[in-house]
Amino acid sequence: MTDSLRGTTAVVGVAESQLGLVAPGLTPLDLMGQASHAALAEAGLTTRDVDGLFTASSVYPAAGLDTAEYLGIQPRYIDGTVVGGSSFVSHVLHAAAALRAGLCEVALVTYASTQRSNAGKLVARTQLNAYEAPYGPRFPVSMYALAAARHMHEFGTTREQLADVAVAAREWARLNPKAFSRDPLTREDVINARMVSSPLTVRDCCLVTDGGGAVVLTPAERARDLPRPPVYLLGAGEATDHATISQMPDLTTTSAVQSGRRAYDMAGLSASDIDVVQLYDAFTINPILFLEDLGFCAKGEGGAFVADGQIAPGGVLPVNTNGGGLSYCHPGMYGILLIIEAVRQLRGECGDRQVPDAQTALTHGNGGVLSSQVTAIFGTEATV
Amino acid sequence: MDSPHHRYLSGLQQRELRYQRCSACARTQFYPRTLCRHCGSAELDWLTSSGDGVVYSVTWLYAKDTPPSNIALIDVAEGFRMMSTVTGVPTDVPLIGRAVRAAIADDAVVRFELVAP
Numbered sequence: 001m002t003d004s005l006r007g008t009t010a011v012v013g014v015a016e017s018q019l020g021l022v023a024p025g026l027t028p029l030d031l032m033g034q035a036s037h038a039a040l041a042e043a044g045l046t047t048r049d050v051d052g053l054f055t056a057s058s059v060y061p062a063a064g065l066d067t068a069e070y071l072g073i074q075p076r077y078i079d080g081t082v083v084g085g086s087s088f089v090s091h092v093l094h095a096a097a098a099l100r101a102g103l104c105e106v107a108l109v110t111y112a113s114t115q116r117s118n119a120g121k122l123v124a125r126t127q128l129n130a131y132e133a134p135y136g137p138r139f140p141v142s143m144y145a146l147a148a149a150r151h152m153h154e155f156g157t158t159r160e161q162l163a164d165v166a167v168a169a170r171e172w173a174r175l176n177p178k179a180f181s182r183d184p185l186t187r188e189d190v191i192n193a194r195m196v197s198s199p200l201t202v203r204d205c206c207l208v209t210d211g212g213g214a215v216v217l218t219p220a221e222r223a224r225d226l227p228r229p230p231v232y233l234l235g236a237g238e239a240t241d242h243a244t245i246s247q248m249p250d251l252t253t254t255s256a257v258q259s260g261r262r263a264y265d266m267a268g269l270s271a272s273d274i275d276v277v278q279l280y281d282a283f284t285i286n287p288i289l290f291l292e293d294l295g296f297c298a299k300g301e302g303g304a305f306v307a308d309g310q311i312a313p314g315g316v317l318p319v320n321t322n323g324g325g326l327s328y329c330h331p332g333m334y335g336i337l338l339i340i341e342a343v344r345q346l347r348g349e350c351g352d353r354q355v356p357d358a359q360t361a362l363t364h365g366n367g368g369v370l371s372s373q374v375t376a377i378f379g380t381e382a383t384v
Numbered sequence: 385m386d387s388p389h390h391r392y393l394s395g396l397q398q399r400e401l402r403y404q405r406c407s408a409c410a411r412t413q414f415y416p417r418t419l420c421r422h423c424g425s426a427e428l429d430w431l432t433s434s435g436d437g438v439v440y441s442v443t444w445l446y447a448k449d450t451p452p453s454n455i456a457l458i459d460v461a462e463g464f465r466m467m468s469t470v471t472g473v474p475t476d477v478p479l480i481g482r483a484v485r486a487a488i489a490d491d492a493v494v495r496f497e498l499v500a501p
Contacts, residue, residue: 131415145443153480198444246467
C-alpha cells in the first residue's frame with residue numbers, strides 16, 4: 001500500500017547556512033534565508049516557486065508563519081511537525097506525501113539555530129515531566145546516559161566502544177572542511193574527558209553550534225528537468241513510543257525498529273543494500289542503538305560493530321561521513337544535516353570523504369530522548 | 385474528578401507511593417492519568433505500592449561544586465517504572481539489578497534505599 005510513494009519524489013537542492021559560530025545578531029531566520037536561497041539556487045528555483053513549507057524550531061512556536069513571512073512566500077501547504085531533532089526527516093516523508101497528493105509542487109524543508117552565539121547552551125525542552133523533575137536529571141544527557149548504562153549492563157558494551165563512536169566521527173570530520181571540530185581525537189581523550197552524566201563524558205556529547213540547512217523536493221518528473229542529478233526518496237517511516245525516558249519500554253531498543261521496517265518495506269531494501277549511513281549521533285550510544293535497531297547488526301552487538309574504526313573512514317560501513325553531530329555541526333536539531341550529507345554522497349560531491357559509487361543512503365533521525373525515530377532511504381536514478 | 389497528579393501528591397504527603405491499576409485490563413500504570421495507557425479504559429483504581437523495587441538503570445551526574453548525585457530508573461514490584469534516586473551509596477557500587485525500597489521523606493519526594501542482599 002505504502003509503496004506508492006517510492007521514487008515519486010526527489011531532492012533537487014540542498015544547502016547549509018553558515019555553520020559553527022555565526023556573527024552576532026544573526027537570527028535563525030537569517031540562516032534559514034541563507035540556506036533556502038542556496039538550496040533553491042542549486043535547483044534552478046527561487047522562493048517564487050515554493051508552495052510547500054516544512055519547518056520546526058526551538059525558538060519560534062509557530063515556525064511556519066515566521067519562516068514564510070521572512071522568506072516572502074505564501075505557501076498553500078505548511079507542515080510544522082515538531083518531534084525533536086528528527087523533525088526534518090519526518091518533514092521529508094510528509095513532503096513526499098503532499099507532493100504526491102498534489103497539495104504542493106515545490107517543497108522546502110528548512111531549519112536553523114543560533115544556539116552557540118546566543119547562549120552557548122543547548123536550546124531544547126527544559127521543562128521536565130513532573131514525575132522526573134524532583135530528581136534533577138540534566139536534560140537530555142542524563143536520559144541518554146541511562147540508556148548507555150543499561151546497554152553496557154545487558155550486553156557488555158564497553159566504555160572504549162562508546163569512545164570509538166566519537167573517534168570515528170572525528171576521523172570523518174577531519175575529511176570535511178566544514179566540520180567544526182577537526183583536531184585529532186583518541187579513545188583515551190574521550191574516556192578521560194570531563195564526566196558529565198556517567199558513563200558519558202563531554203566528548204560523548206554532540207557539539208553545540210550555530211547552523212542550519214534547507215532541502216528542496218519536487219515530484220520526480222519535474223526533478224529530471226532540473227540542474228542537479230535527482231536524489232529519489234525510496235522509502236521512509238516514523239515511529240514513537242514515549243516522550244520521557246522513564247516511560248520508554250526498553251532502554252536498549254528504540255522504535256527505530258519500527259521506523260526502519262516501514263522505510264525498508266517502502267523502499268524494497270534491507271540494511272545490506274545500503275551504501276552509506278547517516279545516523280543522528282546526539283550521544284555516542286545513539287549510533288550503537290540505531291545500527292542494531294536498523295538491522296546492520298544484531299541486538300547487543302552494536303558495541304563490537306562500531307569498535308576499532310569499523311565505522312570510520314576505511315571501515316566496514318561508512319557512518320556519519322560529514323563528522324556527525326559529534327564533530328561536524330549540531331545546531332540543536334540536527335536532522336536536516338543528515339539529509340544534506342546523504343544527498344551529496346549520492347551525487348558524488350563529497351571530495352575526500354566521498355564513499356565510492358554510493359547508490360543508496362539511509363538517514364535516521366532521532367528526537368527528544370530516543371523518543372521519535374524517523375528513517376528515510378534515498379537512492380540515485382539507478383535505484384528507482 | 386480529582387487531578388491525578390494532585391491525588392498522587394496527596395499520597396506522598398501521607399508517605400504513600402500511589403499508582404493506578406486498570407479495572408478493565410488489570411494492568412498498572414505510572415504516572416497517573418485519566419485513562420489507561422494500555423487499553424484506553426477510563427476505569428482506574430488507585431492503589432498503594434509496597435515500595436519494593438529493582439534498579440533498572442542509573443547515571444551519576446557530575447557538576448561543579450556539588451558532590452556527584454545519581455538518577456535512577458526503578459522497576460517497582462507492582463509493575464511500573466519510575467525515575468528516582470538511590471540514597472546513601474558511593475559512586476563505585478554497581479546498582480543495576482540491586483533490590484531497593486522506597487523511603488518517602490518530609491519533602492514528599494520518593495527516594496530509594498538499597499536493601500541488604
